[in-house]
Amino acid sequence: MSASIVDTDSDDEFPAGWEERVTLEGKVFYVNHETKTTQWTHPTTGKKKIVKGELPYGWERKILEDGTVCYIDHINQKTTYTDPRLAFAEEVKDSPYDFRQRFDGNSRALQVLQGRDLTGKYIIVTGANSGIGFETARAFAMHGARVILACRNMKSAEESRRKILKERPEAKLEIMEIDLASLKSVHQFSENYKQKKWYDKYSETVKTEHCLVLRPLHLLILNAAVFGLPYTKTEDDLEMTFQVNHLSHFYLTKLLLDLLVKSSPSKVIVVSSESHRFTDLSCDNICEEKLSPSPKNYQDMRAYNLSKLCNVLFSSHLDKIMHNKGVASLSLHPGNMMYTSLARNWWLYRMLFFLVRPFTKSMEQGAATTVYCATASELDGVGGIYFNNCCRCPPSSAAEDSELAQKLWDISEKMILDRVNR
Incomplete structure (x- = not known):
């Protein structure tokens, strides 16, 4: 099993010892491996994030016998422990009209x-x-x-x-x-x-x-x-x-x-x-x-x-x-x-x-x-x-x-x- 990590949105850099994870419900949380604590807000920006909707096309979530959750990419025949939706996590916003530009005229x-x-x-x-x-x-x-x-x-x-x-x-x-x-x-x-x-x-x-x-x-x-x-x-x-x-x-x-x-x-x-x-x-x-x-x-x-x-x-x-x-x-x-x-x-x-x-x-x-x-x-x-x-x-x-x-x-x-x- 590959333990490769899906690249996430790297606009906000993490301090050393921190990791970004997501619950099955789509709420993003942050793990401090030094203090062994977790929190809902980004350790640097203080922002909250969520991931929405379905897994990407061709992906499947599996829960192993020991309770470990893994994600299988059937198209590329790869497996990871990281929810692929983390790559598309969004900030929690107060208004639906509060969104930033992610693509431009060169996007396909x-x-x-x-x-x-x-x-x-x-x-x-x-x-x-x-x-x-x-x-x-x-x-x-x-x-x-x-x-x-x-x-x-x-x-x-x-x-x-x-x-x-x-x-x-x-x-x-x-x-x-x-x-x-x-x-x-x-x-x-x-x-x-x-x-x-x-x-x-x-x-x-x-x-x-x-x-x-x-x-x-x-x-x-x-x-x-x-x-x-x-x-x-x-x-x-x-x-x-x-x-x-x-x-x-x-x-x-x-x-x-x-x-x-x-x-x-x-x-x-x-x-x-x-x-x-x-x-x-x-x-x-x-x-x-x-x-x-x-x-x-x-x-x-x-x-x-x-x-x-x-x-x-x-x-x-x-x-x-x-x-x-x-x-x-x-x-x-x-x-x-x-x-x-x-x-x-x-x-x-x-x-x-x-x-x-x-x-x-x-x-x-x-x-x-x-x-x-x-x-x-x-x-x-x-x-x-x-x-x-x-x-x-x-x-x-x-x-x-x-x-x-x-x-x-x-x-x-x-x-x-x-x-x-x-």
């Missing part, structure tokens, strides 16, 4: 998830067949979650699924079709998801009808988007960029809200952009024509920027009305001008994004902030705020306008009702 999605076991979590990722969405889905699947790749292009989604399975054969992945340019398709997706059943974890080997229950939904990742389109109308008679980037995601969330509440604590993560700062949307001019303009009033960048502001406003208002029901929402910027399929619609954008490629984030770095907002333990109970580079960031003044958020919500509901009730 899998780094953010280090030490996490997402087994039993059900996650939907829209646009998961390529780019940031693919890396987001891959990171979740690599840590044990059951990930639903919600995509329009089924062939591309199947290729992405095979790619992840080649890397991690035991990954739990499903493909479900959704076309965000069609409210009918969004509704059908939600119905299909709700109709699926799953087996209770204690009965998976039995697989009898009595153990079938409705599947939960713990994380809804609204990632899919379009950019740089010529003026295009959807089958719902709406401008394409607005419907795909905002309205259909709004509708999808509304349709799945009951499931998110039943699965609480749950989260809705909305991938927005710093582009949300460059639009003139306000309480004075918001209306259906402004959100879904006619051809003569359309500009592709203006439409994209407006849709990204809608993302932040939607996320903040969703959190406001649903937080007390156990559903939190966060919005984020993944990175600037990353070379994804987002720029596919015009050769000039493709060239521009290609030229700046050496100076931008990789896809895995772009997925890091999404994964951080979705899973970071220090963000438990946190919602209604905006992130950039895995760090809380003030959005635009318009994005913080609660009256504008309410008006957008009301208009969005009306636009959907007017169309689904036809």
Whole structure:
């Protein structure tokens, strides 16, 4: 048996003769080997720490016959006497909004998830067949979650699924079709998801009808988007960029809200952009024509920027009305001008994004902030705020306008009702 010690957070140095340990309940305590005493506070800083949640993916705790507790890493075939969660111990804080930055723009999605076991979590990722969405889905699947790749292009989604399975054969992945340019398709997706059943974890080997229950939904990742389109109308008679980037995601969330509440604590993560700062949307001019303009009033960048502001406003208002029901929402910027399929619609954008490629984030770095907002333990109970580079960031003044958020919500509901009730 190896007695190797998992490296812990070394920001606070220990005096000679001290050791950090953790109880089975997750409370960190400190041992003074010279005086043979223990205490709950750090011997230098006086801070208290805890470790939260499950053991990392692939780890198991065992209690030996003599009462000794050991930890087995089945993936790397190693055993240690030290709880691996100590590497991710957190300070006990007075407010859920009191957290320090642990990651930045160089962090990768899998780094953010280090030490996490997402087994039993059900996650939907829209646009998961390529780019940031693919890396987001891959990171979740690599840590044990059951990930639903919600995509329009089924062939591309199947290729992405095979790619992840080649890397991690035991990954739990499903493909479900959704076309965000069609409210009918969004509704059908939600119905299909709700109709699926799953087996209770204690009965998976039995697989009898009595153990079938409705599947939960713990994380809804609204990632899919379009950019740089010529003026295009959807089958719902709406401008394409607005419907795909905002309205259909709004509708999808509304349709799945009951499931998110039943699965609480749950989260809705909305991938927005710093582009949300460059639009003139306000309480004075918001209306259906402004959100879904006619051809003569359309500009592709203006439409994209407006849709990204809608993302932040939607996320903040969703959190406001649903937080007390156990559903939190966060919005984020993944990175600037990353070379994804987002720029596919015009050769000039493709060239521009290609030229700046050496100076931008990789896809895995772009997925890091999404994964951080979705899973970071220090963000438990946190919602209604905006992130950039895995760090809380003030959005635009318009994005913080609660009256504008309410008006957008009301208009969005009306636009959907007017169309689904036809």
